[in-house]
Amino acid sequence: MSAHLTIPGAQMAEPATPQLLFVGGAGNATLAVDVVEAAIRQARKRGLRIHVTNQEATLAATPAITALVDETSAVDFEVPGTTAAWARERAAAGDRFDVVFGVREMAQEAVAEAADALGRPGNPPHAVHRVRTKDEARAALSAAGFLQPRFLVCADEAEARDFLAGSTGPWVVKPRDAMGSEGVTRIDGPEDLAAALEFLPEEGRGSFIVEEFVEGPEYSAEGVFVDGVPHVLALTSKELLPPPNFFEVEYVIPAILPEDTAREIERQVVAALTALELRYGQFHVELWWTERGVVLGEVHVRNAGGWIHRMLAHVIPGLEWFGLVFDSVLGNPVDKAALKPVRGSAIRFLTPPKGRLVAVEGWDEVLAHPNLIHAELAIAPGDVIEEHRSVGNRVAHIAVGADTSEEAQALARKLEVSVRFVMEPVQAPVS
Template sequence: MTQQEKAPEVLFVGGAGRAPLSIDVVATAIAQARSRGMVTRLMSHAADIPHTRRAVELADAVDAIDFTDADAAVAWSAELAGGDPRPRVVFTGREPALGPAARMAEALGVAGNPPWSVDTVRNKDACREFLAGAGFRQPAVRLCRDRAEAERAMGETRGPWVVKPRVGGGSLGVSKVSDPAGLPAALDLLPDEGPFLVEEFVEGEEFSVEGLFLGGTPHVLAVTAKRKLPPPYFVEVGHSLPAPLPEPVTREVTETVAKALTALGLRFGLFHVELWLTADGIVLGEVHSRLAGGYIHRMLAHAVPGLEMFGAVFDDALGSPPAAADLSCTRAGASRFFTPPAGRLVRVEGWEEAAAHPAVVAAELRVAPGDVIPSYRHSEERVGALAVGADTVEEAEELVGRLVESVRFVVEPADGTAP
């Protein structure tokens, strides 16, 4: 038996999505696994494989599996393990794969989050109810199945409100409603006809907390400040870490998040928790048992010297100490997404120069001349981003702002849009 045939294997459930960010996450994770001598295997939808070649070509094996079918994924992994009993790590960074990955890990008897914990945090109303019952501040929320139930929920609660899908991410289908008359338009934005939520709009500055579990205990890497477009939509267009907060506030935030994660039973992998700082204290937002988007993984790699975030998860799953014992955030990072005017793109000026800046840790441009740029309603409509590393968060914010402003999108009217 060769050394590779004995080596532990990482199962990347869901493989990579088609977005450049998702491909970069999986490629980075594969590189960190291979540097540890691990074998890597992607489980991906057959239709995604041709569109994710950068990640696919790095993996040792690729299997076309419907990973959203938990029963089929568990059966496939059991058959794999039965014929090849090497140690395994089950990992995913994709929202639709979180539930199946938890069930696979449980069936294989390897490190993972309890399926009930993952199901709870993925169903946003269930998570709200659980955390409120555990003593954490939460926005009031109602589960609705049609317009009549939503109107009743608005009549029984104080506005403004947020209408959102019960499950999902990337602000898809999420909108603010200031008056009941705006409800029909908000319902039209929902991605499907399933149950949805009407939630209290929280007044306060929004942050997120990024971290990982080691030995079942949550370790916070950074608190992240957010920039968003004005309502009615909630598209994030910038991140900065570590957030410039007073030390006592940062400590309270990290302690609150750690207690919430522990109460929810989460114990493995990466986490991304959203929250608001309000006049009445911390109000927890959505909890995710996965990493954040927005190239935060690239910024963390700069801000926490020596950190290999994915590698640390793999080490922990196999009972090894993390490669970087000190997980302190001693530097900083910032990202900005481009917010060009809507219209048909004629050309982009200054992109090559901005992307080539030595402080840039991630650069993405998703449009080319001839493409139509929409007015943003959710994160998947963003056309590109730059992320930088620096010694301080103030330096990072100034630099990334300057670089983004140096890139000019020249557009012309298209299909009723105006430049």
């Protein structure tokens, strides 16, 4: 028999409040702030104290986030090693960070480096760098036995033309490191190459990718790592603008797919994430379903954009996507069997034609619809719509929920048609 000895007058030390280091905070956009606000709410529910780091200008531009957290620091996550060095200094001064996390694509390497520096759960920095560099991710997946399109990293037009001559078209020209489908073009022959290179962002023209175009519908897998193991929450189907553009104008969750196809996609995604040495946080994996099976696209160790975080919360009632990451680190139980879609959701992104906006008709009726999850109109009369280049041209969206994916998709499309953009031509300046 053992006895518990209590010393008179002694007091038990209070456990320290666990702290979240939120690297990169929010970008200065409605969606970015909404994502981070959701993550902060879910962190608070788990008793976390929150310290946000971000670039100084963006901290100043996102006061809604600053008001919600305990502390902020100006740290530039885009400068390699800077966040990790700052975290080590804070730890040496007595700070303890129990969870390291971030939602911004460009901050993911800093998240991994800081977690590694602090000895906290995270992805290996080299693994994050690899998936953020498109050609390195392609090469790694191909070496691991996953289907990948043929590609080449090109330094100039001559190298690209040589690749076209030795491969099968059509092809895709895109930057090595970008997001939001910026600068991505499909070309059908060498005669289209010069225009595609001109379409690349200025900083992406010195080193770019040309790869064979993948024929087949596009999907993505949304998920979370629980105890280091990837768990797919749902698959998303996509509709894209027709070539030469590649950004999405519709998502449907869960994807309308045969059950055996969905299972095979999930199996391949889990295997690929494991092969890429990824083990922490959230994931968003893009892919195609082809005659040969799954062809994997880009891999992201963050939540999906495009308001998918809100759509998932509808299709899986009670889901706290960010909270699952914190639960995994804090040792809270996670019932993975309950993380299954039981309803449907869809979103349509509205892309008016080029010109100057005169008026928008039908928007108030959209906002009044009882099935609306979220809607935003980001343009006003007088604004000029430019040529479509990236997701930045998605100037409005309508997200709805329903009992099934099919019902949600039909409703979102119906509401989109009910909105009319009245446009006028933009007069060329007089020289």
